[in-house]
Amino acid sequence: MALLEILEYPDPRLRTKAKEVEVINDDIKQLVDDMFETMYAAPGIGLAATQVNVHKRVVVIDLSEDRSEPMVFINPKVTVLDGEYETMQEGCLSVPGFYEDVSRIEHCKVEAMDRDGNPFELEARGLLAVCIQHEIDHLEGKLYVDYLSNLKRDRIRKKLEKQHRQQAKA
Ligand code: QAP
Ligand code: CO
Numbered sequence: 070m071a072l073l074e075i076l077e078y079p080d081p082r083l084r085t086k087a088k089e090v091e092v093i094n095d096d097i098k099q100l101v102d103d104m105f106e107t108m109y110a111a112p113g114i115g116l117a118a119t120q121v122n123v124h125k126r127v128v129v130i131d132l133s134e135d136r137s138e139p140m141v142f143i144n145p146k147v148t149v150l151d152g153e154y155e156t157m158q159e160g161c162l163s164v165p166g167f168y169e170d171v172s173r174i175e176h177c178k179v180e181a182m183d184r185d186g187n188p189f190e191l192e193a194r195g196l197l198a199v200c201i202q203h204e205i206d207h208l209e210g211k212l213y214v215d216y217l218s219n220l221k222r223d224r225i226r227k228k229l230e231k232q233h234r235q236q237a238k239a
Contacts, residue, residue, distance in 0.1 A: 073107045073121035077233065078164045078212055079226050087117075087124045087208040090143050093186035097127065101141055101184050104129045109136055113162045115200045117207030120163050128181075128204040132196055142181035145205055150176040150192065157199050159213045167225050171216050173202045 076083050090097055100123055108116040108129055118127040128142040155175035160168045177198050180190045193201055203213060214222045 070106045071103045072110055073103050075107065075111070075116075075120050075162050076122055078161075078214060078229055080163075082122055083119060083163060083207070083212060084210040085119060085124045086210050087119055087126045090125050090127060090182075093143065093182065093184070097125070097143070098184060100125070100127060101129060105131070105139055108162070111162050114196075115204045116162060117204040119207040119210070126208050128201070128208070130197070130200050130204065132200065141184045142179065142201065142204070143183070143186070145179055145181040145201065145208075147174075147202060147205060148178040148180075149174050150178055155195070155199070157196070159199070159203060161203070161213055163207075163212065164214060164225060164229070167214075167228075169213070169217055169221065171199075171203075171213050173199050177201070 100118065104116050104118065104121060104127065107121060108131070114132050115128065115130045118125050126144045128145055130140045130142070131138050153175040154172045156170050156172045158168050159171045175198060176194050178190060179193055179201055180188065182188050206212065214225055
């Protein structure tokens with residue numbers, strides 16, 4: 070297992086579109102395990118491979134308090150189940166320290182493969198539905214800040230750029 074480095078906004082590598090996973094081999098399983106370790110250490114509830122600079126369609130999520138419900142989504146596809154939207158405050162490990170309201174589909178179907186390559190589908194609502202959509206956006210090179218006003222996004226970008234400059238000096 071290994072802790073992976075998480076890319077932070079506005080790193081241009083976060084804009085890379087991830088490729089479908091063709092075969093689930095030991096490399097992919099290792100990636101999944103390292104992503105869980107990295108997400109749990111952060112700590113976070115969701116992480117997409119894009120955020121650790123691996124441009125493959127792999128997402129890990131664990132919404133439980135005690136980190137007992139790891140969920141793996143390889144090549145995830147979302148289908149809208151009803152047209153209801155819900156607004157939730159979102160954060161992102163690639164945008165540390167900022168939380169903003171984002172509106173997303175409240176009820177969706179997700180089809181994906183698990184860590185062993187077995188296909189599954191589930192219906193998601195609430196936080197799980199929001200989190201899956203947030204993580205699939207990462208695979209498309211999209212960040213939640215893209216849904217904010219230019220003013221809010223620029224303010225976040227400038228603060229993070231300043232932090233990154235200070236970190237580089239230290
Ligand atoms: C995505 O985000 C998400 O700013 C997962 O300083 C979040 O795990 C989807 C985190 C909320 C829906 C709702 C963020 C940790 C973790 C930070 C995360 C931070 C430390 C974010
Ligand atoms: Co994120």
